Amino acid sequence: MIQFRIQPDSEIPASTQLFNQIRFAIASRQYPPGYKLPSTRALAMQTGLHRNTISKVYRQLEEDGFVESLAGSGIYVRAQGHEGGSKLQSPILKQHPEAEKVVQQALDELLSQGCTLSQARELFLAEIDWRLRCSARVLVAAPSVDIGVGELMVYELEEALKIPVQVVAMEDLAAVLDKTSSATVVTSRYFISDVEAIAAPKAVRVIPLDIYDYSKEINLLKTLPKENCVGIVSLSSGIGRQAEVILHGLRGDELLIMTSQPKDAYKLQAIVKRAEVIITDQASYPAVQAAVQAAMEDIIRPPKLIRVENYIGTKSINLLKRELGLG
Template sequence: MVQFHIQPDSEIPSSTQLLNQIRYAIASRQFSPGHRLPSTRALATQTGLHRNTISKVYRHLEEDGLVESVAGSGIYVRAQTIRRNPALIPLLEQYPQADKIVQQSLDQLLQQGCSLNQARELFSAEIDWRLRSIAQVIVTVPEDDIGAGKLIVEELEQSLGIPVQLVSLEDLKNMEQIAGTVVTTRYFIGQTEEIAALKSVRIIPIDIYNYEQEIKLLKKLTKDSCIGVVSISSGLLRSAEVIIHSLRGSELLVLTAQIGDAYKLNAIVKSAQAIICDRPSFATLKSAVQAVREDIIRPPQLICCENFVGTKSIDLLKRELGLG
């Protein structure tokens, strides 16, 4: 317990002596933030000063912002807050944890031996990198499967809320400068890395949707059923054939068609018990079924896949681009 001593014969007023001693106790953390100061009665007994004098000292400390009075409880040492740039106050109110996150990140860098200037360079470089990354988002796939790129672009624009550019791998190679982020599926990551490495751009590979529900349907189809797959992506159709064959062997008849191939599409709607399609193909497929409805006994079940890009990949892109 801190003891306060008053020299009655000193030229310094008793109230000033007590004020300075309490200030020192606070400044030296003998009285830490949140500490309850002695009551005026207890301090009067210890120092011999009148309670009114002690009350004036406490009021002086409160005016200086060192302590605060809590009604019915007592006088407490205030937790001193670091004053921030007034321009940051709206941001700190909007993101109350931001200040703490920044301070913790900076402390960790300093503990590793970084100087403040080095830490600033690291933060600035990462922020600049992300700003450049979001300035231009490019989806790239081979020209012969540009449909897959269209699927990706449609979903990314809807999920990210920013413009996304589609560039074939062949055209990407000929671009003189790229200031942004290149996105592709893992099918084409090797080809993309070879091109992007020469242009010093960031590549983010995305995972495609796992088609779990559609696979469950395939497993339930009876032997000798006909399954149709319709897409704007030729690569997706090729992959679908391989997957279905690996699951069911020759038990199912698999028919595939790109949405622009009217002849194959017509054959599918007349033969298949179920047709799986991507979202861009659904309206055309539905119209094709309606057109032949009188010629078939039972219309096929239509299953529209709402996703092509995996949900986790969307979330990763949002974080990497600073969108969420």
């Protein structure tokens, strides 16, 4: 009988651990088609899990097409594909038709290198468990002098990934990682070398994010009349400084540049009253809108508001989703 191991201190739910192990036993033919699964009582004694938890796992296996329940007899492994005479596709295979081939090729490659099925199983499960643990906690690292850029990345990542994300000052990152067994750290490519140096000894992944190229906004600024005032409002003070440098390189002293963070009410009010054009990131846009509305009685012509699509590049978002198993 296969010995299933449940790690009680793991961040992965016990039911998920058991589900993945039974599924792998089926995939690796340790549980071949027609094999009768252990009773819930026997599995409860082996794993220490409640029988209701095991019943829930068995129901999920049945819903996904891995097993079938025969009344009065027990739970049996179902034949897959050509083994059953007709192609039986689980919801996962219907959504990802090439997945089975990819897994088979990876398993064949391991076996060709001399791995046993048990060793391959351990490698697969270890990698899956590690990725799940890393994905359970996502940290954004940014320098404390511009923690706003980290807050901006958190804002956009939470919007795109629909999971909690935490910002950490780079100066505090080592201490935070000392208190966690696994995590994924993301940061702008500007800071990647410093973050990797901190994270290298830790059990974490570090993923660099490419930023938006701002080409559309830059092209607009090239065409503005001389002596126009341009406001830059962002959570990141660093973005404001970089924008000043870029615009001075493009237009010299032809344009007046004013920068502010949304929380600086005095500077924001000055920009709203003076600028013809205000460029803002997604997170700062509501504050800029509110400031414009509040100043409507004091300004003759409201400034044109340009909301930048995003700070993090779309390709980086998609890569991060794949790495975290979110799509």
